[in-house]
Every structure is written in C-alpha cells, then in structure tokens.
Amino acid sequence: MPPEKITSIAITRITPAGAETAEDVVAIEEPLEIRAAWTADGEPREKNISVTMRTPGDDYDLAAGFLFTEGLIRAGDIESIRHWGSPNQVRVALQPHARIDASKLDRHFYTTSSCGVCGKTSIDAVSIAAAPLPLSEPVSADVVHELPRALQGAQTAFNATGGVHGAALFDRDGRLLRLREDVGRHNAVDKVIGSYVRANESPFANTILTVSSRGSFEIVQKAIVAGIPVVVFIGGPSSLAVDLARRFNVTLVGFVRDGRFNVYSGAASTRSRPRDLAR
Numbered sequence: 001m002p003p004e005k006i007t008s009i010a011i012t013r014i015t016p017a018g019a020e021t022a023e024d025v026v027a028i029e030e031p032l033e034i035r036a037a038w039t040a041d042g043e044p045r046e047k048n049i050s051v052t053m054r055t056p057g058d059d060y061d062l063a064a065g066f067l068f069t070e071g072l073i074r075a076g077d078i079e080s081i082r083h084w085g086s087p088n089q090v091r092v093a094l095q096p097h098a099r100i101d102a103s104k105l106d107r108h109f110y111t112t113s114s115c116g117v118c119g120k121t122s123i124d125a126v127s128i129a130a131a132p133l134p135l136s137e138p139v140s141a142d143v144v145h146e147l148p149r150a151l152q153g154a155q156t157a158f159n160a161t162g163g164v165h166g167a168a169l170f171d172r173d174g175r176l177l178r179l180r181e182d183v184g185r186h187n188a189v190d191k192v193i194g195s196y197v198r199a200n201e202s203p204f205a206n207t208i209l210t211v212s213s214r215g216s217f218e219i220v221q222k223a224i225v226a227g228i229p230v231v232v233f234i235g236g237p238s239s240l241a242v243d244l245a246r247r248f249n250v251t252l253v254g255f256v257r258d259g260r261f262n263v264y265s266g267a268a269s270t271r272s273r274p275r276d277l278a279r
Contacts, residue, residue, distance in 0.1 A: 003056035003087065004028060005157050005164075005181070027163040029053055029183045031088055034063045036072070038094040045100075046091075055157070055164055055182045056087065058191045062182075063090045065194025069222035071130075072100050076200050133249045136229040139208065141261075143174040147210045148234050148256050150176055155212070157181045166212040167192050169204075169228075177207065185213040186222070193226045204228045215241045215254055224248045230266075232256060237264055 006025050013022040032054045037046040049072070054062060060081040067073045077098035084091035094100070147170060152158065154176060155166040167188035168179040180191035189211060196202060208230040209223050215237030221244060223231045230251040237245075237254045242264045245252035251266030 003059075005055050005057050006161050025161050027055055027157060027161045027183050030056055032056075032059060032062065033089045034066060035084060035089065035091045036067065036094065036100055037091060038099045039096060040099045047100075049100075052184065052187060054184055054187045058180055058182075058195070059083070059090050060198060061180065061191040061194035062187055063092050063194065064197045065190030065192070065222075067092060068197045069190060069193055069225045070104075071225060072104060073098060075197050075202055078198060081198070130224045130248065132247065133224065133227060133229050135249060136206070136251075137172070139172060139230055139251065140174075143170075143172070143208075144232060144253060144256060144261055145259065146174050147208070147232055148212075150174065151179070151210050151212055151234075154179045155181055158212070164188075168210050170208045170210060172206055172208065174208075177203070185211055186216070186218050189219050189222050193222060202227065208232060210234075214238070215252065217241050217244055220244045220248075220250060220252065223250060232261075236262075 005028055007028055008023050008025050011022055011024045013020050032052050033048060034050045034052070035046060036049050037044065039045065050066060063081055064078060068075065073094065077094050079093045079095045081090060081092050083089060151166050151168050154168065157164045158166055158181060164181045164183050165185040165188050166179060166181050167185065169177040169192055171177060178192055178195060180188050180195070182188040182191060189209065204227045207228055209228045210232045211219060212234050214235035215231070215233035217238060217240040220231060220241045231245065232253045234256055235254060237252055242252060245265035252264040253261050254264060255262050
C-alpha cells in the first residue's frame, strides 16, 4: 500500500458566524534519510548522504533524483534502491562500476522543505557537473499560458490540501509527461527527474519543467544537470536563478498568470514570432 501523503486533523475554524470545530486536510511532512553504498578501491563504502524533509511517497524517485541532480551519480549507476530500517530511510546501492567521489561529500547535505541544499553560493560549483545547454527551438507562448492550469489540474494532493508543490515535465506541445508532488519544491523536481533516472531514461532535451512555486537557484541547477532547456515558474525567480539560467542557456519564465508572463533568460521574439519564446 502506498504511503499516505495527506492526513486529516481537528481544527478550530473562525467564520463571520463565530468559532466552530472542524476537520481539515493537510500534507504530511517527514524526514527522509538517503544513504548510498558503493565500492571504492575494492572496499565497500556506505554513507548517509542527505536528510531531507519531504512528503512520503515516490521516495525511490526522490533518492535517485537527488543523487543525480547533485552530480553524485550518473544515469545507469544505480543497482538497487530500497527502504532501509524504516519507511524514512532509503539505501541506494550503486553498480560495481559506479562510485561516489568522496571530495563531493565534504559538505554534509541537509535540506529542508522550504529550500534545496542550503549554503550554495557559487554558480561555479554547477560548472563542475554540467556544461551550458545547446540552444533549442522556440516554445509557443500559447503552450506556456496553459502550463499552470495543466499542472494544477493534475495535482491531486494540492487540490486536497493546498499545501504541496508540484513539478511536472511537459513536452513542447504542452502534453503532460510526468508529475510529482511534495511539500518541498526541490523534492518534487528531484522526484520527477529521479523517476527517469531509475529507468535509465533521459528524455529531457525537448521538455519543459514547470514548478508551482517561485524560482530558486537549486531548481535551475537541477534542470541544468538533467539537460532540461526550459523552466517555467508560476512565481518569480531569484536573482541567482536568473544568473544561472543565463549562463547555462536555460530559458527561464516566471509569473505565468492572467494571460501574461515574464521571460528572464532566453530572448522574447517580438517580430517574426510574436507568440513564441525564442532561445
């Protein structure tokens, strides 16, 4: 049976008529410890890589996506993933050929549901794991306008609670490919990407990542590592997210609402294709 993502709690509801006892549905938030096991120099190695606050469910996707988007593993490196000791611990065993560079573990990973890996301050760190993406074809503005509606319409946990983020991959025609939800927007992104990494698939080059939140550095970083060329945020991006997108050729769109949106990275074609985003 899949883990519960939402729960019902007793509350006091205040209305114009006064106070009343009621029930409300909220998203569940619990810690997840991600461990990795590999062999280096003929010796078995195992380490706690991260503790993240997440919504239970799709934990294997989250673990795979986190290790991949942080540049610790590549697609095809995973031998197995399973819960280890409790529902809040996941162990990722790597293939015999794969190993984790110990130098990348100098910084202990601790993430919360409100931010990604806190403390990242340099875009140069991303350059180690990724190169600028190739320029891609324009994306229709009509498609961009439809993404928030399509995203929210598929978010079952959000529609029940109003308390989780959604991340989804769409093709360039706006067709939904895959969606994941989590109290952490970065977790939702890792879950989407990780679902493909686990299957050793990488259909990212012609996709649009859409996230139901503001735009953070960590999410743009994860898109770059996966090779996703277009990122759309329902809210606005941070300055570092914009800087990163511009440096790595990511089209970055924000504030998609009320028939308009802002293009922060990637040129808006207003002549030959007035309804398109040009890269």
